[in-house]
Amino acid sequence: AQKITQTQPGMFVQEKEAVTLDCTYDTSDPSYGLFWYKQPSSGEMIFLIYQGSYDQQNATEGRYSLNFQKARKSANLVISASQLGDSAMYFCAMRGLYSGAGSYQLTFGKGTKLSVIP
C-alpha cells in the first residue's frame, strides 16, 4: 500500500518570499512517481510538478521545485518568490508502477493550505 503524509495543515508566507511544503511517502514499489497539485478555491486540481523515483536531478518548473530525498522518502515542494495567486491548497500525490490492481491510481495526501500575505 502507498501512503502520503503532509504534516502541515496550514502555512503562511510573506509575498515574494520562498516557502517549503512538506511531503513524506511510503511505498514498497521499486518505481514510482511523485506529483504536486494546486487546488485554488475554485476547486480545480492543477498539476504543478512531477518527480520520478529514478530521476537523478530534482525537478523544476518555473517557480516550483521539488526537493526529492529518496533515502528519507520525502518530496517537498519549494515555491520561490511567492505571489498572492499562490494562495491555495497544495496536494502531494504518488503513483506506483507495480501495485497490482491499484497501479493506476494516485494516492493523495490531505493537503496543505498556503496563505500568501501581502
Add this chain to the structure above:
Amino acid sequence: DGGITQSPKYLFRKEGQNVTLSCEQNLNHDAMYWYRQDPGQGLRLIYYSQIVNDFQKGDIAEGYSVSREKKESFPLTVTSAQKNPTAFYLCASSLDRGSTDTQYFGPGTRLTVL
C-alpha cells in the same frame, strides 16, 4: 482548446434519487478517473477506466456506477445506495503510460443531497 469538462458545476439531489455527473475530455487520453473529495481531505478514487467498455473499481466504489461507451466520455452515476453522497467530485484523464503518467483534472461537480 483541449481539456476536461464536467457538468453541472453544482447539483442538488433529494434523498433516494440517482444522479449522473458528466465528464468529457478532448485530450485523446486513454484513461479516465473519478475521484471524490470531502472537506479537509485528499482525493479518493471511485472508478477508473483504461479503455472503452472497461472500467475498474477504486477504493470507494460502493453506491456508484460508471460507463465508458466512448473514449471521450466517462459519466458517473451516484445511486441511492450511496449513503453519504454530498461531496466534491473530480474527473481526471491521462495518457496511461505507467508511473510517469500525469493525470489532468476537470473543474469538478459539487453534489449536495437535500
